[in-house]
Structures are given as C-alpha cells and as structure tokens.
Amino acid sequence: MDHFTIVQALCRAAIADASPASRKQIERLRDTLAKDGNSKQAAALTSILTTADRTKELSPSRIERSKAQSPGELLSRNTPVPVDRETAAPLADVIFPADIQPAAPLFNATVSQAIGTIIEEWANFDALSEINIRPSKTCLIYGAPGTGKTRLALWMAQQLDLPVLLVKLDGLVSSFLGTTARNIGNLFTFANRHRCILLLDEFDAIAKVRDDPQEVGEIKRVVNALLQNLDARRDVGFTIGITNHPQLLDTAVWRRFEVQLEIPKPDFEMRKAIAAYFMPPVKAPDIHLRLIAWFTEGSTGAEIESLVRTYKKATTVREEDRRGLLDTLRQFATLNAARVQSERRALLFDDSSNLFRAMRDDPILGFSMADIGEIAGKDKSTVSRQLGRAIKSSDGEVANG
Structure with a gap:
C-alpha cells in the first residue's frame, strides 16, 4: 500500500482513544492487507492493536486516575489498623x-x-x-x-x-x-x-x-x-x-x-420499588406490592425489607399453613406494632368492610373491586355487599349524629 506509513500513523492516533467502530475499521484494514498478501503491513497493524489492548489493561480508569491525585499509601488486607493502647482493641x-x-x-x-x-x-x-x-x-x-x-x-x-x-x-x-x-x-x-x-x-x-x-x-x-x-x-x-x-x-x-x-423515608412508589427489590425469588402480584407499599406508609426501607421477609415465609410454607396477604399483614403488625402506622394497623384489625372501603377510596392505591376481592379471597359481589353495609353504617352514624 502506498503511503502506508501515514496510514499507520493515523491508525496509531485513532486507537489511542478508539470507539468500537474505529477499532473495527482498523481490524478490517488489517484483514484486507493480509488477504492481499501485504503480510508485513498487516502485522504492523496487529502490533498497534495488541499494544493498545495491553495499554488499556494497565491504564487506570477515570476514577483510578483521580485516586492517584490523592496522595497516600495503598490500604491492603494485611495493613494493621490502629488500636487502643490499653485494650489493644481495633479502633476501626x-x-x-x-x-x-x-x-x-x-x-x-x-x-x-x-x-x-x-x-x-x-x-x-x-x-x-x-x-x-x-x-x-x-x-x-x-x-x-x-x-x-x-x-x-x-x-x-x-x-x-x-x-x-x-x-x-x-x-x-x-x-x-x-x-x-x-x-x-x-x-x-x-x-x-x-x-x-x-x-x-x-x-x-x-x-x-x-x-x-x-x-x-x-x-x-x-x-x-x-x-x-x-x-x-x-x-x-x-x-x-x-x-x-x-x-x-x-x-x-x-x-x-x-x-x-x-x-427521607420512601414515598409510595419507592416503597413499592423496595418491596419488589427484596421479593425475589418469590414472584408477588403487582396488587400485593401495591398493598405492601400502602400498608408501610411512614416506614423505612429496612422495615419494608422485614415485611417482605414475612411475606416470603408465608407464601413458602406448606399449602395448608399458608396465609393470605391480609393475614400476613396482621401477623406482621402484631409482631412489629411500633413499626406500623397506627391508622393502618387499626384498619387491619377493624371490620373488613372498613378496610375494603379504605382500599377502594385511596387514590394512590387505586384498587378495583376485583383487586380487593383477589386480595381478600372473596368474589366481587361479596366485597360489594360488605362495602354497601359499611356505607349504610356510616350514613346511619352521620344521621344519628
């Protein structure tokens, strides 16, 4: 190839900070030269590529270069940490x-x-x-x-x-x-x-x-x-x-x-994301994740993780011992009373019709009758009747008041 020295210099400059596409073109040129019998020129490009690979392996990343700007010795697993003189206990x-x-x-x-x-x-x-x-x-x-x-x-x-x-x-x-x-x-x-x-x-x-x-x-x-x-x-x-x-x-x-x-403590969407993160390998329906997020209002990520562990245990035991989601939530609220918002805890242990009404009316939760029925293990008509009784009871209390 005429003017190969110029081409070689261009390849050497390009490979210094090459994108995958640039590297691919240099490899194509090397292969073409080899196919045409220009073995020495192909070998020169191979040398450029090999040198670039070795340099990349040895060169530090951006963050590692940044670390080099900070003076100090490398800290290894064998480096002794300081201890208290009186007790010899490690300080860190x-x-x-x-x-x-x-x-x-x-x-x-x-x-x-x-x-x-x-x-x-x-x-x-x-x-x-x-x-x-x-x-x-x-x-x-x-x-x-x-x-x-x-x-x-x-x-x-x-x-x-x-x-x-x-x-x-x-x-x-x-x-x-x-x-x-x-x-x-x-x-x-x-x-x-x-x-x-x-x-x-x-x-x-x-x-x-x-x-x-x-x-x-x-x-x-x-x-x-x-x-x-x-x-x-x-x-x-x-x-x-x-x-x-x-x-x-x-x-x-x-x-x-x-x-x-x-x-901050996580909002509804983050509580749902945290529950989903800790849930595998158990696969929980989306409505279960949403109810867990709703139930854990005011909770931290660690408390949500604890509830998810309780949920996973309840869904993994023998079939006859498995608990429904509401029973699991009640169990968690009983064993972790101080970690559960009092309003949510009261709804769990109140008449189920009041819980269903709160679940239906909460705009963030966004549950349909079918969603409530699936969680409660009841059909839609039963849920509807219970909600009707709750509304009548509430209206009666208002009238008497």
Whole structure:
C-alpha cells in the first residue's frame, strides 16, 4: 500500500482513544492487507492493536486516575489498623470495594441524582482540577434509622473503588472515654496516610452540642479534637459522617461538611420499588406490592425489607399453613406494632368492610373491586355487599349524629 506509513500513523492516533467502530475499521484494514498478501503491513497493524489492548489493561480508569491525585499509601488486607493502647482493641474496620454489594441503593429521583453528582465529581477529577476546582471531600448523611445511610456510604466507596475505614463512634466513646481524643487523633493520622474513605458512623455520639450542660468536659474536648482533625483532613481524603440524630450535632460540625444529604423515608412508589427489590425469588402480584407499599406508609426501607421477609415465609410454607396477604399483614403488625402506622394497623384489625372501603377510596392505591376481592379471597359481589353495609353504617352514624 502506498503511503502506508501515514496510514499507520493515523491508525496509531485513532486507537489511542478508539470507539468500537474505529477499532473495527482498523481490524478490517488489517484483514484486507493480509488477504492481499501485504503480510508485513498487516502485522504492523496487529502490533498497534495488541499494544493498545495491553495499554488499556494497565491504564487506570477515570476514577483510578483521580485516586492517584490523592496522595497516600495503598490500604491492603494485611495493613494493621490502629488500636487502643490499653485494650489493644481495633479502633476501626476496613471494608474493601470487592466486599461491598454493587447494587445501587433505592432512593427517589432527587436523592439519586444528587448522589450521582458526587460520584461524577470524583470521576472527573482531572477536568475539575484544570479549572482549579476539587470534588466535595466531606459529606454528612442523615435521616431516620433504616433509611439506608450506611449502605449508601459503602456503595459510594464501591463506585469510587476505595476501601472504607469504618469507625463506630458510639462504641469508641462508651468504651474509651478517657482516651477518646487520642484515639481520634490516631484514627485520622492513619486515614490521612492511606487512600481510603473515612466513614464516621453514629456521628452524633461524639459531635454533640458543646454547651450541653449534661455533657462532661471530656466530651467537649473530644468534640474540639474531632473538629480539628476534620479541618486537617479536608485537603487529604474523602470523609463521610452518618447520623440518625442531626439535631444533636454542634453547629460547628455542620460547617465542616460541604455536602449535607438528608435521606427521607420512601414515598409510595419507592416503597413499592423496595418491596419488589427484596421479593425475589418469590414472584408477588403487582396488587400485593401495591398493598405492601400502602400498608408501610411512614416506614423505612429496612422495615419494608422485614415485611417482605414475612411475606416470603408465608407464601413458602406448606399449602395448608399458608396465609393470605391480609393475614400476613396482621401477623406482621402484631409482631412489629411500633413499626406500623397506627391508622393502618387499626384498619387491619377493624371490620373488613372498613378496610375494603379504605382500599377502594385511596387514590394512590387505586384498587378495583376485583383487586380487593383477589386480595381478600372473596368474589366481587361479596366485597360489594360488605362495602354497601359499611356505607349504610356510616350514613346511619352521620344521621344519628
């Protein structure tokens, strides 16, 4: 081929950041040259393709390149973590990306989009650096227990391919009150030396309001030590704090976190999605998922998961021992009374006609007579008669009133 050196240079430039289509064309050219007897030229293109493959295998991803911008030693499974001097108890656990579930936690679209921006910032570390901007390096995640805060933090670490240094601050305080400040200093020194995400769980255990008259002077000194260490780490690595009690946090603590992410309790559609996520391998009808979502109003993801486990048990036992959905819900409400909204619990144990009426009239649930009948194990006419009695009873009460 004439001017092959130019063609070779073009191929080498194209393969550096090649799309699948570009690579395919280079492979077609190589095969054509080989077929026409230009074995040396075909071999040259083969060498270009092979070199590109090896470079791709060895080159870090965008996120891995970003990690290289953060100085620090690699944290391995053999790296000893700091311990308390008096008890030799480890002050933290190390969790590696390979040990974290890769499935993204379920949140509403607004929260998911916000989380995505944090991941994108780190994935585009180099581009941000060019305009003198850095990714957010501190994040406070707060919300009710069971809303998935810790799971979210671990998933973010998995996405960033960074190990997690997990510190349970409540245990640290209760066990080592006299040396807590020193232990905190040792933990931050260790975290700052390694490439990792520092995850401070039960953050409110230490970061309490400093002017609380119920707190001893030691805790106040510990809070100050924590603030100083957070300040020192801002330019070093990624730190995540988690709390169920944001109202207990010192205002100075809030200012240390660039991102302050509240995880809300799931709405109806998210509760249904969470139920569907935990349901396999059991296949539940859509109306069952909708009723579970309706029944769990005000519940967290962890509470919905617990109900789904109860449902799966009830549908898997012997045929003669199986419970209907309403009986399963009543069983769960009895064993988990504090986790079920009182209004929903009252309807479950009230006259079934009142429950049917509430199910029919709820616009979010959107049940037809046939849906109610299928769930209750009754035909439509029976459901209709029971609803008629409920309406007459309600009208009578209004008239008497």
